[in-house]
Amino acid sequence: METVIILVFVFGYLAITLEHNLKIDKLIPALVMMAISWALISLGLDSFPHWFDSANHNLLENFGSMVHEEKLHLMEETLLHHLGKTAEILVFLLGAMTIVEIIDYFDGFSTIKNFVKTKKKIKILWIFSILGFVLSAIIDNLTATIVLISILQKIVKDRNMRLWYAGLIIIAANAGGAWSPIGDVTTTMLWIAKKVTTSHLFVYLFLPAVVCMALPTVIASFMPIFKGNLDTEEEVDDLPKNKFSSTMLYLGLGAIVFVPIFKSITHLPPYVGMMLSLGVVAIFAEMYSSSKFTISDPNASEEDSHGSHSPVHASLSKIELPSILFFLGILMAVAALESLGILFEFATTLQDHMPMLGTEIHYAYEEKGVSDLVILMLGVASAVIDNVPLVAASLGMFSEPIDNELWHFVAYSAGTGGSMLIIGSAAGVVAMGMEKIDFFWYLKKISWLALIGFLAGAATFMFTRTIIS
Numbered sequence: 001m002e003t004v005i006i007l008v009f010v011f012g013y014l015a016i017t018l019e020h021n022l023k024i025d026k027l028i029p030a031l032v033m034m035a036i037s038w039a040l041i042s043l044g045l046d047s048f049p050h051w052f053d054s055a056n057h058n059l060l061e062n063f064g065s066m067v068h069e070e071k072l073h074l075m076e077e078t079l080l081h082h083l084g085k086t087a088e089i090l091v092f093l094l095g096a097m098t099i100v101e102i103i104d105y106f107d108g109f110s111t112i113k114n115f116v117k118t119k120k121k122i123k124i125l126w127i128f129s130i131l132g133f134v135l136s137a138i139i140d141n142l143t144a145t146i147v148l149i150s151i152l153q154k155i156v157k158d159r160n161m162r163l164w165y166a167g168l169i170i171i172a173a174n175a176g177g178a179w180s181p182i183g184d185v186t187t188t189m190l191w192i193a194k195k196v197t198t199s200h201l202f203v204y205l206f207l208p209a210v211v212c213m214a215l216p217t218v219i220a221s222f223m224p225i226f227k228g229n230l231d232t233e234e235e236v237d238d239l240p241k242n243k244f245s246s247t248m249l250y251l252g253l254g255a256i257v258f259v260p261i262f263k264s265i266t267h268l269p270p271y272v273g274m275m276l277s278l279g280v281v282a283i284f285a286e287m288y289s290s291s292k293f294t295i296s297d298p299n300a301s302e303e304d305s306h307g308s309h310s311p312v313h314a315s316l317s318k319i320e321l322p323s324i325l326f327f328l329g330i331l332m333a334v335a336a337l338e339s340l341g342i343l344f345e346f347a348t349t350l351q352d353h354m355p356m357l358g359t360e361i362h363y364a365y366e367e368k369g370v371s372d373l374v375i376l377m378l379g380v381a382s383a384v385i386d387n388v389p390l391v392a393a394s395l396g397m398f399s400e401p402i403d404n405e406l407w408h409f410v411a412y413s414a415g416t417g418g419s420m421l422i423i424g425s426a427a428g429v430v431a432m433g434m435e436k437i438d439f440f441w442y443l444k445k446i447s448w449l450a451l452i453g454f455l456a457g458a459a460t461f462m463f464t465r466t467i468i469s
Helices: 002-017 027-043 068-105 109-115 121-139 141-155 159-178 185-192 198-221 245-266 270-289 302-308 311-317 321-339 342-353 364-368 372-384 387-397 405-420 426-435 439-445 447-468
Strands: none
Touching: 002 027, 002 321, 002 342, 002 439, 027 068, 027 321, 068 141, 068 245, 068 270, 068 311, 068 321, 068 426, 109 141, 109 245, 121 141, 121 159, 121 198, 121 245, 141 159, 141 426, 159 198, 159 405, 159 426, 159 439, 159 447, 185 198, 185 387, 185 405, 198 405, 198 447, 245 270, 270 311, 321 342, 321 426, 372 387, 372 405, 372 447, 387 405, 405 426, 405 447, 426 439, 439 447
């Protein structure tokens, strides 16, 4: 039965990558393979030898001796656990996307757009790469990607050019998220699990993350596509269309920045702070909307008139729900593989068969038999399979103390490795939805740049840890 479930995932994954060829929206195979995977688990529950306890990150030793009712109860608890963790991400995403849409409702991004005075493609590339790197560390790589691509859509009219910028933004955002405890969901997992601390995460990973972002940007700077100036159109909309645009921009971004502060104070999940921030932004948006000048039909009904003046309603109607459902499907499908211990066994197999790297230097975690190559392979795997369950599996595999080098290398590899495929990270999935980026276009144009950055950053980490240790 495990083989059948793996095949369902493989075929579902292929259908996602061949979305444009099959002319089927990627959310459909994601949802179907999620439902079928869990249905097969339920039907063959008594035939599985292992079960992965996601809460404690280890395999249950007595799963085979349980009676059917106990196994069924455990499956229901596990499913609810994964749904809850997935819902945290989705609710957080909905809140961030709504705030961004509210800012856009007031034409807030025109404020940042007007800060970018240059028309040189290379300068714009570096501006967005640096912004992606910094913002992702503050407001997480997912939200940073949403914000920057929204700004990009206001500045760059040529879609082909925008795709290139979006690809480099994904690399920069994932690199920036790796060295911050709130920058990426995987680093947040390690932080919450008390495997890393904020100070050591910065010391170990800041320089590797900079290299991971900067090297692909440097290489891209020499490409013909980034030579010359952007084609400009009429400048009639350079000025903000709304008098509250700057206010709502700073309020919205400030509200998003407040989320990690709220989390550190209350120790509540990030989505709680995001909902509070959304509520505050929505209050001001509703207040300002009554003063917002809109061209409306004087003969429209009162209900229609109210709808046209409601920024929250308008913003929610623009949310990319297909991307949300796709995210739900893919995360829950991977959770099925994790629950059966398949990911755990995969990581253990890598650990047992991969050779040691850097044998001239021995680290504490290498004494247990963990190779640098295993962690690098985890980064490569995170581009194909979601990095969240892979990090969860690593939490169950290793027992090293807090701030051990292993955990920081896991944080780097899982955080930046996803850039190598468009669906390998939350930032990539969102960018894919916002700009309709083709999987194979990204594979041909951007993946090799992401690979170079990933390997260069890993080499930098291996060098810097010898100095720090």
